[in-house]
Amino acid sequence: MDLIWEGLRKALELLVGLDPEVLGITLLSLKVSGLATLISVVLGLGAAVVVALNEFPGKRLVIALMNTGMGLPPVVVGLFVTVLLWRNGPFGFLGILYTPAAIILAQAVIATPIIAGLGLAALQHLPPELRLQILSLGATRRQLVWLLLREARLPLLAAVMAGFGGVISEVGASIMVGGNLKGSTRVLTTATVMESSRGNFEVAFALSFILLVLAFSVNALLTHLQQTRRPR
Amino acid sequence: MSAPLLEVRELAVHRGRTPVLDIPSLRVGPGEVLALIGPNGAGKSTLLLTLAALLKPAAGTLAFHGEVLDSEAKRQAYRRRVTMVFQDPLLFDTTVRENIAAGLRLHGVRAEERQQRVEATAAQFGIAELLDRSARHLSGGEAQRTALARAFALRPELLLLDEPFSALDPPTRGGLLEDLGRILADTGTSALLATHDQAEASRLASRLAVMKGGRILQAGDLQQVMNHPDDPFVAAFVGMETLLQCTVTAAVEGVLTLALAGHELIAVGDAEAGDSILVGIRPEHVTLSLQTDKTSSARNQLLGTVTKVIPWGPFHRVELDCGFDLSTWVTPQSLTELALAPGRPVVAAFKATAVHVVRKGHPGGEAAQT
Known part of the structure; x- marks a missing residue:
């Protein structure tokens, strides 16, 4: 128990004292996972809309692949992204391995199928005739997509939260493609792993608490968005 | 006879390779209410969806005011003059007011006129006091009134009604039928009503078409079909x-x-x-x-x-x-x-x-x- 209290005290100390290193790590985590989630929302929701609104051969297979992608292990993603970005790999010329850009890329690969899969389920859960009703009210294709997304906004925001939650908390891919470099690619999860392995449990605890608070705050904000502008 | 509002010729709809609709000809005149009656699976909904330009026929033409809808642009423009109401009210998860305004927003009607039309239509359907309620907390009858108001607010020239009353209990249905009949007459709106209830058809429609197996068995003046069915199936179906x-x-x-x-x-x-x-x-x-x-x-x-x-x-x-x-x-x-x-x-x-x-x-x- 002492370790936990010590950790909590340390966390407060680091936070209140605005420890520059911890602050940098926290902000980087937020920035990296936030951008990765944003990219995943664009790609994932785009894919969900395309699959939901069109009939094509092999649709079931595509949906099965999207759903499988939701459980993509971060270390596997980390491995593939590392190989692709390796100096003499196909995208080695970009020179982004062991930079925050590589973490954003890997995390986007993890979150996109989560948002696509849950987003598709959300859209498919709408009554099938709703699409016809919206079109018969005179909607253009673009207006149709907008109204369907708005109707499914609750489960869609849940999908975004699941995507963000998945990447802010993953460590495997971040450590593999980022390298946990101090002041450059060290994020909350990779720092926690490192401090813990060094036996600095109170710092590890402190970082964990910050991670929890961060995850909670972002989800609280999204929940607020989800639940407001909805009439009683 | 004046020019028909909507005219269908040699319409055929297939599902996969199975023909599900075969309508050699059908006309709806201005201000006319035509009831399509028939059992489940007769093709009433498929016909309405095709007439709403929401389902592409395998063959045949649809002409509105004499103009054949032969391009996607014309079909899109046509969808702004015709509106469909389904059995399920399919309301949006927002207020009654925003629901009625939804189609007007899609049509780009300005805020001031939108508000005025929403209020006038809500009053016609007796739901003015529900405007700020959430559409999630309406009774079946109120929800269907909102759906009808959403359609009527667009002032469609033709209204396509796909069994809009069949999920309602008899007293609610009676009141709504009466109001809808009055509003259709007052506004001179043409309508096609799909129903399996001949009583409902006779309360709203002036013409009747009896459908079975994707075909129209008999169509004509309401009294004519009701009293002179020329087929045993039609006879049984009109009571x-x-x-x-x-x-x-x-x-x-x-x-x-x-x-x-x-x-x-x-x-x-x-x-x-x-x-x-x-x-x-x-x-x-x-x-x-x-x-x-x-x-x-x-x-x-x-x-x-x-x-x-x-x-x-x-x-x-x-x-x-x-x-x-x-x-x-x-x-x-x-x-x-x-x-x-x-x-x-x-x-x-x-x-x-x-x-x-x-x-x-x-x-x-x-x-x-x-």
Whole structure:
């Protein structure tokens, strides 16, 4: 128990004292996972809309692949992204391995199928005739997509939260493609792993608490968005 | 006849390779309300979806105000002048006000006019006091009123109604039918109503089309189809419950004498002596008494025995054996006064004009009685 209290005290100390290193790590985590989630929302929701609104051969297979992608292990993603970005790999010329850009890329690969899969389920859960009703009210294709997304906004925001939650908390891919470099690619999860392995449990605890608070705050904000502008 | 608002020619719709709709021709005139009736799976919804330009036909043309809708641009423009209402109200998860405004927003109607039209339409449908309520907390009737108001706010030239009342309880349905009938008449809006309920059809429509298996069996003026069905299926579906196959023994100036199960029936119609014809009698045209009435104008008075009494909503359905099966409706009061019960002998009376000739010729095929 002492370790936990010590950790909590340390966390407060680091936070209140605005420890520059911890602050940098926290902000980087937020920035990296936030951008990765944003990219995943664009790609994932785009894919969900395309699959939901069109009939094509092999649709079931595509949906099965999207759903499988939701459980993509971060270390596997980390491995593939590392190989692709390796100096003499196909995208080695970009020179982004062991930079925050590589973490954003890997995390986007993890979150996109989560948002696509849950987003598709959300859209498919709408009554099938709703699409016809919206079109018969005179909607253009673009207006149709907008109204369907708005109707499914609750489960869609849940999908975004699941995507963000998945990447802010993953460590495997971040450590593999980022390298946990101090002041450059060290994020909350990779720092926690490192401090813990060094036996600095109170710092590890402190970082964990910050991670929890961060995850909670972002989800609280999204929940607020989800639940407001909805009439009683 | 003025130019039709909507005209369909040689329409065919396939699902996969199976043809599900085959409509050689159908017209809807300005201000006309046409009811499509038929059992589930008759193709009513498919026809409405095709007419709403939401389903592409395999063949055939749709013309609006005489102009054939032969491009996606024309179909899109047409969808802004025609609106469909479904059995499920399909409301958006927002307020009643925003629901009614939804179509107007899609059409780009400016805020000021939008608000004015939303309020006027809500008042027409009696839901003005619900405007700021959430659409999630409406009763079935209120939700369907909101859906209809959302459609009417667009001032469509043609309204396509796909069984919009069938999920409602009878009192709610009655009130809504009455209001909708008044609003359609007031605004002069043309409408197509799909329903499997002939009573609903007769309350709203001036024309009737009976569908089965993706085809229109008979279409025409409401009274014409109701009283002169030219097919046993149509007859049964418009409520002509008793269908009898009989032989014409005499035909004098349109008055027919028919032989049936030892009885002589008098009918009015077009047939010749020796013809074998199918006639129909609506239950509501049959009255019951305890003895024959020489002073009555009912030319047909038959002795029969009550076989069954079935409570049926506010009425009772009484089935008789007069040598052939005959059914009628009575009020609970008549049931008591005439002491109607199985085995009770009664006199069934109906006028010659209540015996409708459904089809001439060939006996057999369908049973003589249904």
